[in-house]
Amino acid sequence: MTTLKVGVIGVGGIAGTHMPGWAASPHTEVIAGSDISQDAVDTWAAKWGVAQTSTDSADLINNPDIDIIDICTPNNYHTPLAIAALEAGKHVICEKPLAPTEKIFKT
Ligand SMILES: NC(=O)c1ccc[n+]([C@@H]2O[C@H](COP(=O)([O-])OP(=O)(O)OC[C@H]3O[C@@H](n4cnc5c(N)ncnc54)[C@H](O)[C@@H]3O)[C@@H](O)[C@H]2O)c1
Secondary structure (H helix, E strand, O other), X not given: OOOEEEEEEOOOHHHHHXXXXXXXXXXXXXXXXXXXXXXXXXXXXXXXXXXXXXXOHHHHHOOOOOOEEEEOOOHHHHHHHHHHXXXXXXXXXXXXXXXXXXXXXXX
C-alpha cells in the first residue's frame, strides 16, 4: 500500500496530539519534522522514530518526498507556512487559527 508522507512543522504540544493519529493511519507515515528548537525536534524525533529533522521549515516544504505538511507552530506562522506549502504542491493540515486576524487575507 502506498502511504502519504507527512512532514510536521512545529513539534510542541499539539504536534504530540497529532502524532498518534498519523501513526494509527495505514495511509500516512511521518517522515520528517522541523522546529526552530533543535532540542525540541531532536526529542520529538527520538520519541516518534522520525529520521529526518531540521530547524528550517523550508527543508520540509521543498522535500519532494513529502506529500502533506502538518503545521503546528504558533499562530503567527500559520499563514506564511501554509501558503508556502500549498505553492510547493503539498496538502496542508494547519492548526487553528489559520491567521491571527482576517486582515492578513486582504490585499
Ligand atoms: N496545545 C493545544 O491543546 C492546542 C489545541 C488547539 C490548537 N492549538 C494550536 O496549535 C498551535 C501550536 O500550539 P502548541 O500548544 O503546540 O504550542 P507549543 O508552544 O507547545 O509548540 C509550538 C512549537 O513550534 C515551534 N516553533 C515556533 N515557531 C516556529 C517556526 N517559525 N517554525 C517552526 N517551529 C516553530 C516551537 O519551538 C514549539 O516547539 C497553535 O496555533 C495553537 O493555537 C493547540
